[in-house]
Amino acid sequence: MKVTITEIAKEAxxxxxxxxxxxxxxxxxxxxxxxxxxxxIIEEKGYHxxxxxxxLVTKKTxxxxxxxxxxxxxxxxxxxxxxxxxxxxxxxNIILCNTDYDKEREKKYLKLLIERQVDGIIYALSVERxxxxxxxxxxxxxxxxxxxxxxxxxxxxPYIYTENEEAIYNMVKYVTEKGHKNIAYISGPLDYITARxxxxxxxxxxxxxxxxxxxxxxxxxxxxxxGGEIGVESLLKENKNFTAIVCANDLIAIGALKALRKxxxxxxxxxxxxGFDNIDITEVTCPRITxxxxxxxxxxRMAVKMLIDLINGEKLENVSVVLKSDIVEKDxxxxxxxxxx
Numbered sequence: 001m002k003v004t005i006t007e008i009a010k011e012a013x014x015x016x017x018x019x020x021x022x023x024x025x026x027x028x029x030x031x032x033x034x035x036x037x038x039x040x041i042i043e044e045k046g047y048h049x050x051x052x053x054x055x056l057v058t059k060k061t062x063x064x065x066x067x068x069x070x071x072x073x074x075x076x077x078x079x080x081x082x083x084x085x086x087x088x089x090x091x092x093n094i095i096l097c098n099t100d101y102d103k104e105r106e107k108k109y110l111k112l113l114i115e116r117q118v119d120g121i122i123y124a125l126s127v128e129r130x131x132x133x134x135x136x137x138x139x140x141x142x143x144x145x146x147x148x149x150x151x152x153x154x155x156x157x158p159y160i161y162t163e164n165e166e167a168i169y170n171m172v173k174y175v176t177e178k179g180h181k182n183i184a185y186i187s188g189p190l191d192y193i194t195a196r197x198x199x200x201x202x203x204x205x206x207x208x209x210x211x212x213x214x215x216x217x218x219x220x221x222x223x224x225x226x227g228g229e230i231g232v233e234s235l236l237k238e239n240k241n242f243t244a245i246v247c248a249n250d251l252i253a254i255g256a257l258k259a260l261r262k263x264x265x266x267x268x269x270x271x272x273x274x275g276f277d278n279i280d281i282t283e284v285t286c287p288r289i290t291x292x293x294x295x296x297x298x299x300x301r302m303a304v305k306m307l308i309d310l311i312n313g314e315k316l317e318n319v320s321v322v323l324k325s326d327i328v329e330k331d332x333x334x335x336x337x338x339x340x341x
Contacts, residue, residue, distance in 0.1 A: 003045040011045075012038045063093050064307065065113035067106060067123030071098045073223070073251070074279040075296065076124075079148070082300020083122060090308055092119070110134050120144035120307045125152075144310035146303045150193050151320065158306055160299050160321045164197035165204070167292045167325040171246055171274050172205025174290075174327055179337035180244040180272065181209075184217040186231035186256060188248040192223075198248050198276070217242060221252070228255020236263060243271060243336060250275035250282050253289050257332075268334035278328050287331035294325055 005023075009016045018030055022038045041047075064087055068076050084094050095118065097109035106125075113121055114137075121143060125134070135157055138145045147159040175183055185202045188195035199218070206213050219234050221227030228247060232255070235242065247253035253275030257267055265271055267287055275282055275291035282289040302321060309316055 003047045005047075008038065008041055008045065008047055011041050014038065060119050060311070061117050062091060063095060063116065063118045064304070065095050065097065065109075065116070065118040065121040065123075067097045067099060067109055067113075067121065069099050069101045069124050071096075074281060075249070075277050075294075078280075078296040079300040079303075082297040083304050084300075086301040086304035090304065092304075092308070106134060110137060114141060114143065118143075119311045120146075122146050122148065122303045122307055124149040144307055146307045146310070148299055148303050156319065158310065158316060158319050160302055160306070160323065162294045162299075162323045162325050164194050165201040167276065168198040168201030168246065168248075169205045169208070170201075170325075171276070171292055171327060172202055173208065174329075175244050175246060175272065175274065175333060176205070176209040176211065178244075178272070178333055178335045179340050181211055182217070182242045182244070183211070184219070184231075184235055184240065184242040184245045186228055186245060186247045186252050187218060187220045188223040188227070188252070190220065195223075195248060202246060216240060223249050224251050225255035225258065228252035228257070229259040230255075232256045232259035232263075244333070245271060245273045247273060247275050250277045250279045250289065250291055253291070253332075254281065254285060257285060257289070268332050272333040274333060282330065285332075289332045290330045291328050292325050293328045295323055299323065 005016055005019055009019045012019065012034070014034060018034070019038055021028075021030060022035050066080065066083055068080065070076060071080075080096065087094050095113060095116065097113070099105040099109065110121070121138065123145070125147065132152060135145075135147075135152060145158070147157055148161065151159045151161045172183065183206065185199070187199050190196055190199070202218075203213055216238065217235070217240055219231035221230045228251065231252065232245070235245075245256050247256055253273050256273050260267055260271055260273075267273055273289065275289045276294075277296075278291045278293035282291050306316060306321070
């Protein structure tokens, strides 16, 4: 049976107000003997203060909601770790919700977190859409929030985002500087703003290298291993001529590697591939995949710092934070310049 603050006060032979002061570290005027007696009873009874009830008094629950679209995607756990580490450092707890890219689930979790009276919410939108209902809901209720991974077009909301177009542009530049001219691209779904930005980067990279764009070398699929497999199978079925494949994320690159191996096509000897995200598994693939590094842990830490500033009523120095990325050169891109001589 749950112990109440009234029962603690009765056993300690003090008022409820005295117990409350001890619980909230405001025990001025309470003797050390009385304070220790109360704390001992609290420990013996296993009493835990009701966070929501305490929040009604302090106006803060010291809890942050975190909504992720997929905890199975290796991109998100390191962001979550950064969020949790920084939140813990600043005295906050996390409630983690996984939407599985389901819009209705996202709405359900938002409702739950609002009912739990969290101090703020950090989240990556589960799906792209023109009508940002969740953001409008949080705005109307005055709940602080920070968006990451995807930015919100035409909305003045706090977000942290990696410059996707520039990142893929730099990767295409890197590949062309290795002598490649026939460069295929496997994109994520174009209903995601990240996919659209990255595709623009690919096209811009070709244009700057004076390479004519061939739309038949561009394939589309999910941000998954299966997406990479489907993309490669389509390229091979159509007998496309390519020496490199730039992939919109690391999972796609792993799928591409798997499909090429199935057809006895060696990477990077026959075809070079690149990824995006620098997830841990790219260090143990054979070959290790050259990729774009997103500062995932730092994204998580920065999201918490931004949110805490908002919770405390402070004005953000930058409402939007766009992070630079860098190329992590590994073993999956072959320099073919000598072969072209």
